[in-house]
Amino acid sequence: MDKVLEVKDLEVSFFTHAGEVKAVRGxxxxxxxxxxxxxxxxxxxxxxxxxxxxxxxxxxxPGKFVGGSILFEGQDLVHKSDREMESIRGKEIGMIFxxxxxxxxxxxKVGRQIVEGLMKHEKISQSDAKKRAIELLxxxxxxxxxxxxxxYPHEFSGGMRQRAMIAIALATKPKLLIxxxxxxxxxxxxxxxxxxxxxxxxxxxxxxxxFITHDLGVVANVADRVAVMYAGQIIETGTVDEIFYNPKxxxxxxxxxxxxxxxxxxxxxxxxPGSPPDLVNPPxxxxxxxxxxxxxxxxxxxxxxxxxxxxxxxxxxWLLHRDAPKVEPPPIVQKRIQYFREKKQxxxxxxxxx
Amino acid sequence: xxxxxxxxLFFMIISLLVIVTATFGLMRAAPGGPFTGEKELPPxxxxxLNAFYGLDQPWYKQYFDYLVSIAQWDFGPSFTxxxxxxxxxxxxxxxVSFYLGMEAILVAVAVGILLGTIAALKHNEWxxxxxxxxxxxGISVPSFIIASVFQYFLAMKLGLxxxxxxxxxxxxxLPALALATTPMAFIARLTxxxxxxVLSNDYIRTAKSKGLSKNVIILRHTIRxxxxxxxxxxxxxxxxxLTGSFIIExxxxxxxxxxxxxxxxxxxxxxxxxxxxxxxxxxxxVSILLVDIAYGLIxxxxxxAGKKGD
Amino acid sequence: MSKQHINIDDIPxxxxxxxxxxxxxxxxxxxPSLSFWKDVWMRFRKNKLALSGVVxxxxxxxxxxxxxxxxxxxxxxxxxxxxNEAPSxxxxxxxxxxxxxxxxxxxxxxxxxLFIGFSAAVIDLFIGVIWGGIAGFRxxxxxxxxxxxxxxxxxxxxxxxVILLMVVLEPGLTxxxxxxxxxGWINMARIVRGQVLQLKNQEFVLASQTLGAKTNRIxxxxxxxxxxxxxxxxxxxxxxxxxxxxxxxxxxxxxVPAPLASWGTMASEGLPAMRYFPWRLFFPATFxxxxxxxxxxxxxxxxxxxxxxxxx
Numbered sequence: 001m002d003k004v005l006e007v008k009d010l011e012v013s014f015f016t017h018a019g020e021v022k023a024v025r026g027x028x029x030x031x032x033x034x035x036x037x038x039x040x041x042x043x044x045x046x047x048x049x050x051x052x053x054x055x056x057x058x059x060x061x062p063g064k065f066v067g068g069s070i071l072f073e074g075q076d077l078v079h080k081s082d083r084e085m086e087s088i089r090g091k092e093i094g095m096i097f098x099x100x101x102x103x104x105x106x107x108x109k110v111g112r113q114i115v116e117g118l119m120k121h122e123k124i125s126q127s128d129a130k131k132r133a134i135e136l137l138x139x140x141x142x143x144x145x146x147x148x149x150x151x152y153p154h155e156f157s158g159g160m161r162q163r164a165m166i167a168i169a170l171a172t173k174p175k176l177l178i179x180x181x182x183x184x185x186x187x188x189x190x191x192x193x194x195x196x197x198x199x200x201x202x203x204x205x206x207x208x209x210x211f212i213t214h215d216l217g218v219v220a221n222v223a224d225r226v227a228v229m230y231a232g233q234i235i236e237t238g239t240v241d242e243i244f245y246n247p248k249x250x251x252x253x254x255x256x257x258x259x260x261x262x263x264x265x266x267x268x269x270x271x272x273p274g275s276p277p278d279l280v281n282p283p284x285x286x287x288x289x290x291x292x293x294x295x296x297x298x299x300x301x302x303x304x305x306x307x308x309x310x311x312x313x314x315x316x317x318w319l320l321h322r323d324a325p326k327v328e329p330p331p332i333v334q335k336r337i338q339y340f341r342e343k344k345q346x347x348x349x350x351x352x353x354x
Numbered sequence: 355x356x357x358x359x360x361x362x363l364f365f366m367i368i369s370l371l372v373i374v375t376a377t378f379g380l381m382r383a384a385p386g387g388p389f390t391g392e393k394e395l396p397p398x399x400x401x402x403l404n405a406f407y408g409l410d411q412p413w414y415k416q417y418f419d420y421l422v423s424i425a426q427w428d429f430g431p432s433f434t435x436x437x438x439x440x441x442x443x444x445x446x447x448x449x450v451s452f453y454l455g456m457e458a459i460l461v462a463v464a465v466g467i468l469l470g471t472i473a474a475l476k477h478n479e480w481x482x483x484x485x486x487x488x489x490x491x492g493i494s495v496p497s498f499i500i501a502s503v504f505q506y507f508l509a510m511k512l513g514l515x516x517x518x519x520x521x522x523x524x525x526x527x528l529p530a531l532a533l534a535t536t537p538m539a540f541i542a543r544l545t546x547x548x549x550x551x552v553l554s555n556d557y558i559r560t561a562k563s564k565g566l567s568k569n570v571i572i573l574r575h576t577i578r579x580x581x582x583x584x585x586x587x588x589x590x591x592x593x594x595x596l597t598g599s600f601i602i603e604x605x606x607x608x609x610x611x612x613x614x615x616x617x618x619x620x621x622x623x624x625x626x627x628x629x630x631x632x633x634x635x636x637x638x639x640v641s642i643l644l645v646d647i648a649y650g651l652i653x654x655x656x657x658x659a660g661k662k663g664d
Numbered sequence: 665m666s667k668q669h670i671n672i673d674d675i676p677x678x679x680x681x682x683x684x685x686x687x688x689x690x691x692x693x694x695x696p697s698l699s700f701w702k703d704v705w706m707r708f709r710k711n712k713l714a715l716s717g718v719v720x721x722x723x724x725x726x727x728x729x730x731x732x733x734x735x736x737x738x739x740x741x742x743x744x745x746x747x748n749e750a751p752s753x754x755x756x757x758x759x760x761x762x763x764x765x766x767x768x769x770x771x772x773x774x775x776x777x778l779f780i781g782f783s784a785a786v787i788d789l790f791i792g793v794i795w796g797g798i799a800g801f802r803x804x805x806x807x808x809x810x811x812x813x814x815x816x817x818x819x820x821x822x823x824x825x826v827i828l829l830m831v832v833l834e835p836g837l838t839x840x841x842x843x844x845x846x847x848g849w850i851n852m853a854r855i856v857r858g859q860v861l862q863l864k865n866q867e868f869v870l871a872s873q874t875l876g877a878k879t880n881r882i883x884x885x886x887x888x889x890x891x892x893x894x895x896x897x898x899x900x901x902x903x904x905x906x907x908x909x910x911x912x913x914x915x916x917x918x919x920v921p922a923p924l925a926s927w928g929t930m931a932s933e934g935l936p937a938m939r940y941f942p943w944r945l946f947f948p949a950t951f952x953x954x955x956x957x958x959x960x961x962x963x964x965x966x967x968x969x970x971x972x973x974x975x976x
Contacts, residue, residue: 017710057559082568090565097563102556106655107579116574117564152654168564298679324680369819376820377828384832494904494957496911496928499949502935510939597823601915605935619831620917627831631824638821 003071004176004208005031005054010068012046012053015061019280023049025232026068031176036202036209038223038240040216040255044276046232047212051178054210055095056085072176091121094169094207098181100161104153110164111137111149114171121172136167141197159190163197170201177202178210183218195222216259220244220340225312228252231277231287238313244340247329248307248315250292257332286318294319294327359647366639373635374424377628378417384624395433402431403625429629434621440629447611450520451603454610455595457526458533462591466538467584470545471577477550485542492539497598501532501605518607529606537594544587549580585649589642596634704893707969714965717958724955728778731771739764739772740923748941758943760933769925770947776926777955780841780910781903787845788902789895792852799853800860811857818850826909830918837920840913844906855898859891893970900963904956911952927952 012024024046031037039047052058054070056077070077072092077085089095097103105113114133118124124132130149137145140163153161162182169177179198183191199222202209211222219226220240227237228251236249247253254272274291277283283290289299298318307320318324328334395403403409406423407416407430423430429440473485492500508528509517515528552558553576561571599612607613611630618626708714732739735756743763751758757766799810829843907927913919914928915935922929927948934944 055563057562086565086567088565089563095560095563097556097560099556103560105557105561105575105579107582107653108575113560116561116566120565120570154655165560168560295683296680297683301679318680321680323677325682327682365816366819369816372816373820373825376825380828380832490957490960491953493960495949495953496908496915496931496956498911498915498935499931499945499953502938502945506938593821593823597821597912601912616916619827622831624831627828631828634824635821639819642819 002033003030004033004073005210006071007050007054008069008071010050010053010070011066012049012058012063013066014063021279022066022282023063023232023279024053025279025282027229027232027234029227029234029237031208031210033175033208034202034206035224036211036222038211038213038219038226039229039234040213040219040226041229042214042272042276044279045229046279047229048180049232050229051095051180051210051212054178055089055093056080056082057095087121090117090174091172092174093176093178094172094174096162096165096169096177096179096182099185100158100165101185103165104161106153109150109152110156114149114164114168117168117171132171133167136171137164139201140164140167140170141193142167158186159193162186162190162194166194166197166201170205170207173205174207176210177207178212180212181214182211184213184215191218198222216255228255231282232279233287233316235288235317236315238309238315242310242313245337246309246313247333247337248309248313248320249288249317250294250319251288252315253329253333254291256336257330259336286316293330296324358650359643362643362646366643369639370632370635371421374421374632375417377631378420381624381628382413398437399431399433403433406430424632429633430625432618433623433625434618435623435626440626440633443614443626443630444611444633447609447614450608451599451610451612454526454529454533454603454608455592455599457530458537458595458598459591461530461534462538462541462595463584465534466541467545467581469538469542471549471580473542473546474549474553474580475572482546486546489539489542489546492535493543495535497532497536498601498605500535501529501602504528504532505605518605520606520608520610525606525608529602529608532605533595533598533602536598537591540594541584541587541591544584545580548583549576552576552580582649582653585645585652588645588648589638592641592645593638596638704966704969708965711965711968713961714969717961717965720954720958721962724774724951724958725778727771728774731774732768735765735768737765737768739769739925748937748944750941751943757947758941760930760944761937761941766930766944766947769930770927770951773925773927773930773948774951774955776837776920776924777907777910777928777952778903780837780844780926781906781955781959783841784844784848784906785899785902787841788849788852789899791845791849793856793895795849796853796856796858797860800857801864803861803864807857811854814850814853817847820847822847823909823912826913827916827918830913835918835921837924840910840920844909848902848906852895852898852902855894856891859894863891893966897963897966897970900959900966904959904963907952907955907959927955 007027007029010024010027011022014021014023027046027050029037029039039050041047049058049063053063053065054072054077065078068078072088077088080088104110111130111133114136115126115129118129118132119126122129134145134149137148142148142160142163148156148160153164156164165182177198182198183194186194195218198209201207209222211219213219223240225237225239226243227234228243228249229235230251236243236247236252238246243252244256247256251272258271272291277287277290283300284303285301286292286295286299286304289295292299296318302318304316304318304320306314306316308314309320319327329337408419409416411419420430427441429444432438432440432443469485469488473482473489476482505517505528509515516522516525519525558571558575561575566574596612599610600616601612602608603610603613604616611633614626615630615634617623618630737755741764743759746755746759746763748761749755749759749763751766755765755767757770759765760769795810795814799807825847826843829846830839833839833843910919910926911928911931914926915932917932919929919932920926930948931945931952934941934946934948938945
């Protein structure tokens with residue numbers, strides 16, 4: 001499969017009064033055609049900065065590319081001018097944001113907000129663009145699209161607005177869609193509908209998706225592969241099955257154990273203690289060590305490399321060193337891994353990969 | 355929409371009643387006022403006053419008659435000018451004040467929005483600091499000082515404009531500029547902060563993610579939304595221009611209603627003060643109502659037609 | 665910086681032992697949490713313009729207190745032998761048309777202008793907090809009536825009402841302050857009410873209500889500290905407004921009566937003499953402007969410092 005996007009050693013910093021905030025510290029990943037990559041992490045882990053860097057939506061200054069490259073279909077976006085980016089944004093790469101409430105212009109009709117992007121990138125007349133906008137609204141499941149196109153965002157419900165956002169993002173059939181926590185602000189039932197819609201449209205258009213979320217529960221339903229981010233770095237990456245059945249990094253264990261709504265059984269959720277490190281002065285060694293129950297002396301001296309677990313599975317923890325003590329994930333994580341396996345067998349379909 | 359306007363009209367009339375009543379009550383209490391007869395007046399004026407206010411009648415009759423006259427757009431005689439009514443003063447003076455005021459509003463709005471937009475787009479650069487220093491100065495220096503300084507330097511020293519009087523367009527330039535300075539500074543600050551707020555909104559990022567160019571984003575998505583608070587400033591703007599005109603007209607010797615009002619204050623011409631105050635109040639309340647209705651029409655988020663008619 | 669690479673095979677085996685660090689060290693990495701006001705002060709301090717406003721204001725207050733004592737003159741005594749003198753070693757700011765020392769009068773005027781400003785702000789605050797606090801906290805019908813009344817009064821054009829009052833009532837400081845506060849409090853009342861309404865339903869207030877705290881206690885302990893920010897901003901912007909209005913009224917001949925001198929009266933007396941004795945306008949005008957400038961930038965600085973949206 002060919003790569004749509006390849007991010008290499010990306011480093012992005014914000015230069016503030018307090019000093020250089022190293023928000024992204026050497027990130028590597030790739031997105032292949034038609035697949036969905038989920039980037040998971042706490043807020044402040046750098047996942048949004050990473051994806052907004054791809055679109056060059058980071059305000060500069062204070063933001064700055066410190067190093068690395070972003071290859072989109074072989075072209076490095078880091079060195080593109082604003083002008084050149086305009087023909088990529090919205091045409092080649094579309095984006096959906098977290099809060100549909102604030103992501104649409106409140107004083108512009110929804111139809112017009114779709115038409116706008118179409119007219120910019122395709123040579124079509126106003127009336128044709130309008131027709132296309134109505135078709136798109138219909139496609140994303142908005143009833144009475146011709147009437148809805150003439151309404152303002154405040155006349156839409158939250159789920160409808162997110163559907164409209166998807167229509168905007170997919171209007172020009174982009175090769176890559178970046179969805180930045182697209183369901184976080186929505187009700188659970190609507191979340192499911194939006195995810196299903198995204199899956200359908202992905203199959204139809206063959207779009208690759210980068211799906212950002214802090215919620216591992218959502219990941220299982222949408223992603224092919226998962227990258228877990230912590231403190232501006234990817235600390236574990238693998239297929240959905242690998243991350244869910246065979247997680248290796250203590251931080252991933254922490255995320256798995258703090259995941260709500262998995263089972264009907266009553267069980268405690270364990271929050272990860274502490275908070276992400278200050279990225280002005282990132283800690284020496286393993287950034288997660290101070291919050292980890294499995295920290296070793298070396299974690300405070302040297303940053304771990306990416307250890308290979310399988311062809312597709314990598315994790316950045318000294319625990320994978322051949323001389324490291326063999327530790328098992330905490331019981332709650334083991335229990336959950338067990339649960340995923342049972343669910344998968346019971347349903348007879350893989351949980352997450354389609 | 356209709357119900358909303360009716361409701362607003364109702365409260366406007368109550369406010370007007372409060373103003374008229376307060377004016378009437380204060381004038382009755384004024385020493386040497388029209389109702390006390392402490393002052394020696396020329397017989398002709400005394401006769402006018404008697405005819406209009408019915409000074410031999412009890413106070414509630416006077417009050418009621420006064421309300422009726424106001425409703426009939428009759429503001430009564432002048433206390434000090436023989437044969438002049440307040441209506442004459444308004445008819446002579448208001449067109450002049452209106453012309454001057456409109457010119458000042460145009461300058462204030464145009465320059466204010468321009469300065470504010472530049473400052474917001476060049477946030478934290480020298481253009482921003484420059485525009486905001488101008489704005490803070492405009493707010494900090496009282497208009498009579500600005501007017502005098504303009505008059506002194508631009509008219510007397512440099513001779514670029516006439517010093518005073520009201521004959522041609524050139525005569526109106528300096529007064530209009532002086533009158534516009536303070537509201538212009540307010541508008542510039544308002545535009546700037548509102549632009550910055552809009553620019554930080556998520557939908558600007560959405561617009562950017564569609565690939566729209568910077569200029570399109572500013573014109574189509576930013577300025578329009580940023581100007582909504584400026585529209586709601588139009589009410590206070592009109593009132594600032596109005597009160598500003600008292601001073602500016604006096605300094606530049608412009609025969610507008612503002613100057614008549616100031617003269618009537620100096621002469622303690624109570625009936626004129628009373629009549630012009632009521633006239634100004636009506637003018638302001640009506641303009642503010644119109645501005646609010648306009649605002650409701652411009653901003654789609656405000657549904658004054660709907661059930662939330664408040 | 666943290667990227668120090670080591671050959672995987674060189675790692676000494678003992679450094680691969682588990683250590684328990686979480687309990688004591690986990691909290692160290694979080695940024696020290698600042699109290700709200702400390703945080704506000706930190707941000708305010710970074711705003712150089714606002715800080716210069718504070719310095720300016722302190723200087724002005726200092727001179728208002730001690731300025732008149734620095735000269736052998738007083739503000740009311742005429743000296744017809746030294747009329748309209750330019751600034752000199754004898755008269756630092758020159759003299760006016762009655763030979764009064766302008767330096768003394770300017771700082772005497774500062775007292776009056778600042779007194780008017782501060783009194784107006786304090787009275788506004790007093791009425792506004794009571795009115796808005798009660799309306800917001802009680803809510804319901806009472807709130808409706810109180811705020812409607814305020815709306816109607818608010819619609820009365822402020823300066824016209826002030827002029828009317830000044831024309832009719834006996835001229836003087838008290839009259840002026842009454843005239844300014846008669847509708848000035850409404851703004852404060854609205855802000856207080858809005859804040860109270862917003863806070864009233866927040867968890868911590870509901871919590872203390874369920875714990876049986878008395879209304880007074882809730883108001884004092886929770887609401888008032890939380891509404892301080894917007895109130896402070898409004899007050900800082902009321903003061904320059906009052907000083908402005910005072911100057912305006914003085915210009916209309918409705919200022920404080922002679923021989924009292926406010927900046928407004930001095931400036932309007934100096935205006936006609938601008939061509940020949942510019943210092944008579946220059947000094948009072950400059951200090952009015954500086955004072956209003958100081959309050960405005962302090963108000964702006966406070967607003968920026970208090971706005972949690974900008975908190976990063």
